Amino acid sequence: MNLFRSRALMFAALLIALQTWYAPSYAQDFDKAVVKTEMISPNLYVLFGAGGNIGVSVGDDAVFVIDDQYAQMAPKIAAAIKQITDKPVKFVMNTHWHGDHTGGNEAMGTAGAIIVAHDNVRKRMSSDQLISLLDWKVPPSPKVALPLVTFAKDVTFHINSDEVFVFHVANAHTDGDAIVQFRKANVIHMGDTFFNGLYPFIDTSSGGNPDGVIAVANRVLELADDNTKIIPGHGPVATKADLKTLRDMLVTVTMRVKAMSKKGKSMKEIVAAKPTAEFDEKWGKGFLPPERFVASLVGAYMPVKAK
Numbered sequence: 157m158n159l160f161r162s163r164a165l166m167f168a169a170l171l172i173a174l175q176t177w178y179a180p181s182y183a184q185d186f187d188k189a190v191v192k193t194e195m196i197s198p199n200l201y202v203l204f205g206a207g208g209n210i211g212v213s214v215g216d217d218a219v220f221v222i223d224d225q226y227a228q229m230a231p232k233i234a235a236a237i238k239q240i241t242d243k244p245v246k247f248v249m250n251t252h253w254h255g256d257h258t259g260g261n262e263a264m265g266t267a268g269a270i271i272v273a274h275d276n277v278r279k280r281m282s283s284d285q286l287i288s289l290l291d292w293k294v295p296p297s298p299k300v301a302l303p304l305v306t307f308a309k310d311v312t313f314h315i316n317s318d319e320v321f322v323f324h325v326a327n328a329h330t331d332g333d334a335i336v337q338f339r340k341a342n343v344i345h346m347g348d349t350f351f352n353g354l355y356p357f358i359d360t361s362s363g364g365n366p367d368g369v370i371a372v373a374n375r376v377l378e379l380a381d382d383n384t385k386i387i388p389g390h391g392p393v394a395t396k397a398d399l400k401t402l403r404d405m406l407v408t409v410t411m412r413v414k415a416m417s418k419k420g421k422s423m424k425e426i427v428a429a430k431p432t433a434e435f436d437e438k439w440g441k442g443f444l445p446p447e448r449f450v451a452s453l454v455g456a457y458m459p460v461k462a463k
């Protein structure tokens with residue numbers, strides 16, 4: 157018990173230190189943010205701006221949008237969608253509850269879009285939340301920003317000459333993740349279960365789990381072929397090979413962290429052992445620097461979590 161308590165205290169102390177060191181790295185300047193549009197299939201687009209990558213499907217039936225970044229980005233996103241289509245947005249699919257993917261919901265909902273998400277997204281957006289790794293307190297969202305339609309397992313949209321299969325995956329980036337597969341276009345939006353080229357943030361305070369992220373990667377690797385275009389939550393559009401690289405990195409690093417944790421090594425010792433060393437050049441320059449990524453994994457596997 158004492159060992160658990162001291163490890164938990166050390167974990168909390170290290171998290172506070174890490175938050176202080178790296179706090180500026182996730183500050184955003186929305187005035188300067190530019191929305192870039194990339195066409196990846198005849199009627200499918202990706203919008204990059206500030207926050208999570210947005211998918212846009214257009215066609216005869218509906219404008220179907222996956223995620224909508226931050227509230228501050230709403231006018232720029234609306235303008236970028238207008239460049240693609242004159243039609244209003246009919247559906248917004250949220251891949252999970254985080255504000256860099258759902259912040260635009262209020263504007264979208266007010267304009268008449270029907271917001272769809274997993275049951276747990278609506279639950280978390282309806283109540284006070286704390287993202288403990290970032291020490292972010294998030295208040296409940298206004299009613300118009302909440303998903304109007306929720307699902308437990310999966311849902312299919314028959315739109316724009318495609319079959320859009322949306323399925324929930326258990327405890328990965330959060331406890332409300334949805335993967336969106338455009339079966340005909342051969343495109344998969346993975347939300348934040350895939351950070352392409354940067355260490356993944358796994359929100360254990362929202363029910364996320366590193367082993368769940370590995371499980372999602374394995375499931376999507378089975379669905380994908382060499383022509384599949386994969387839209388990650390963050391980073392550039394990816395291939396099956398890119399997703400395999402993430403999976404292999406995560407398997408290697410989590411195995412090392414688990415082994416050291418099992419031997420009773422402390423958070424500090426595990427971070428100092430640099431279990432990500434050979435991956436840092438490729439993955440360590442993004443949102444989470446190596447030390448924070450390792451600390452988050454140790455926290456996820458510790459028997460007593462700092463909350």
Ligand SMILES: [Zn+2]
Pocket residue numbers: 252254257329348
């Ligand atoms: Zn997220």
